[in-house]
Amino acid sequence: MAVAAANGGTGIRPATPAPWSARLSWAFFDWANQPYFTVITTFIFAPYFTSKVIGNPVDGQSLWGFVQAFSAVIVALGAPFLGAIADAGGRRKPWLFGFQLLLAFGCALLWLAQPGQLQLLPLVILGLVLANIAAEYSIMFNNALLPGLETPQRVGWLSGFGWGMGYLGGLIALFAVLVVSQPELVGIRPPPGEALLGLQRSSFEAERIIGPAAALWLAVFVLPMFLFTPDRPGSGRPFADVARAGFRRVIDTLRHVRQYGNLLRFLIAYMIYYDGLVAVIGFGGIYAAGIFGWGTTELGIFGIALNVIAIPAAIAGGWLDDRIGSKRAVQIAIVSVALGTLGILSITADSVLFGIEVAPRAAGAGAFSSAGEQVFFVCAILLGLGMGPMQAASRTLVARLSPPDMVGEFYGIYSLSGRATTFLAPLLIGIATAVFATQRVAAVIVLVFLAVGFVLLWKVVEPEHT
Template sequence: MTTPDHQASATAPPPDSTTPIRPASWRARISWAMFDWANQPYFTVITTFIFAPYFTAKVIGNPVDGQSLWGFTQAFSAAIVALGAPFLGAIADAGGQRKPWLFVFQLQLAFGCALLWLAQPGQPQLLPLVILGLVLANIAAEYSIMFNNALLPALETPRHVGRLSGIGWGMGYVGGLIALFTVLIVSQPELIGITPPPGEALLGLKRDAFEAERVIGPAAAIWLGIFVLPMFLFTPDRPGSGRPFRDVVRDGIGRVINTIRHMRRYRNLLRFLISYMIYYDGLVAVIGFGGIYAAGIFGWGTTELGLFGIALNVIAIPAVILGGWLEDRWGSKRAVQLAILLVAFGTLGIASIGPGSVLFFIEVAPRAAGAGLFSSPGEQVFFLCAALLGLGMGTMQAASRTLVARLSPPDMVGEFFGIFALSGRATTFLAPLLIGITTAVFATQRIATIVILVFLAAGFVLLWKVEEPARP
């Protein structure tokens, strides 16, 4: 059933619409999905499992202070993204092409990653450059995702767009999995029976200078440069308008202002964007702070965090592909609701774990010094809870992307993906900021999970009133 406020997206598209009657070629679609493969290691290895815990525990030297600083850094980046996303998306709509914008921001992402090599403990004079690299990379990664998302509706029919979105996220998780495995082998070659010279990892990287952790940034930049090429070569872009850039910018800014003034015309989409704004805050926070929390509670290092990330990605890959299939059968809204519940239960379980307890009240033996990997009951329960995160987090993101494609008017896809990025970032700084503040005030990392649960619950409740349009 079609509601009045999304009739524009449910009726036949105008002649210049980007909605295809038939899907693009398989090479174009797979090349588009390769973008996720190319970009995901940044999120998996840098902002989640390896570099973030290394930064907080080793570079800063104190998990509590490090988590607080990381939260402030993420919050600042998110605020910049929120301010610019709708305008950049609308400008791209007015100019037609998305790939030139993608090229610029992918270069910025690579440069920001390269700066992370400077993150060495005991070198406080380099810390501003490291933080600059994090901020540049965070901003560029989010803007890149926005423009890549805007290419999606032109590649697949509306009925099967969820499947392509899920394949993209699934390929991203595979890329992240390979990157994590590579980091583990380079930093801990003993795991596969290779014994490097004393004090070294593979490739001659010095352990006492943490070069195996620091090289992650430049390596991610090289990975990005190689694997993003198919998207630029084979995925079609909209034709350019041929108008002067100044006119395109003026038109784009005017579009955003006009859309905001008349947002009541898109009430259903607005309801979803508000809901997404809140539950995505919680998702970003649990992804960004999960590894940091584990490192602080259990003292995990690169090996444990890498294996944990690999396990999480192994779970997420089939889950997100199955989620895309479920979207096309049951609808994107239901897929998002299921994913929120999975992430919320997983987060609640993590919140219940302390160094010597699980499920809040059950006392267990803490991890013993020199014990085997994941040998303590707390670590094992943490793994079970994290499995729920793996089942839900990819589907939540992929289904949300699909829902925007289905709700947006065909000739305003870029603008609404920009507003989608805005809604995902308008308050995304709030969860890391609250985590940073509450962690500093209460001097405990566990408070972060309580903040995350509040955001997930509020977003889930608001999503009930969103009406998904009937699919052809």
């Protein structure tokens, strides 16, 4: 067991970076995949699903939490084994290709999500589950390519740049959704009852087309990664042998897990604080739609603003990562997200900051005209400043802590730790929302996860990389 490498080595070995085309193409993976998270699971489709398809924001949020929890359990169970099998087989791209196809198929099924068509709801939920699982496994294999593309001194920058590219892709996708669904905002007047492209408003086709459009976006923009980013050479061994070797390696790693104590401490901390981040990203738009009655326009503008903030924050976070270390960059990001979440918790439709009464949004008033909406926006700025650096620096820290020959396996365990209890926050939110009949409970649960993860991270020792 490479104990020294696991606890003191960087897990990153290139003396020179890969060609710029390889690194840029790797970053395009985030560009291609981020619209799924931005447009579908956060700002547009998730609130549409909970408020319109299900018809009741509380019941919808509860069901959404259960769907996310189930998907997370499947990801958690399979990630370490798939990562170890990929390590044994060498190549990552075949796995990436398969899961990207599955992600596109799951997105396409979301076209069936129409209010009043509950007989199609099982297929919609199937699409969500397949897409959730495929997206997370795809990220795991793409992350495993990172250590071979950049030097230790610059790997944080590349990780942050990738997240920045992702947020930029999400921003453009959000803007496109907004223009298609509400073309009046840019001075286009379609026929009555229609959005752009002839989409019918009465059957919410502008919201439903988001799934197939995300699948098409993915198919186009993930191609550079497959064409120009180098993969590890294959082992040439039969798949059955590779699978057995991967399973044995995971079991052996788990048996000797205490020898990887530093990395284990980080993964436990990550497991907790990432739960909080996923929950606040996943339920922020749902919460705003519930308390302010936001529709596609408001949610789209909100998402665009959040991504505008997140793009430079993620890139700057990568720069900060390389200078002060991944651990400190993560800690700063957790504080920012926690402050934003606390602010959101303080807001209701007619009060802010835990009790200061404000006028609710007046009927027919413009978007973001009420004080509560404006304070919510300020809190979202804090979320945007923290969420990109938190994810980018966490990804880098795994690369710094992992043994070079076990990168795929430990990124699998990283996915496991990110998903082992990620079902817990949505599950607790789903249960608590149903029990207390209030959406505010989501923010309380998020804060607890962020605080515990922050405390646990203190004991992680980051190796020098200069």
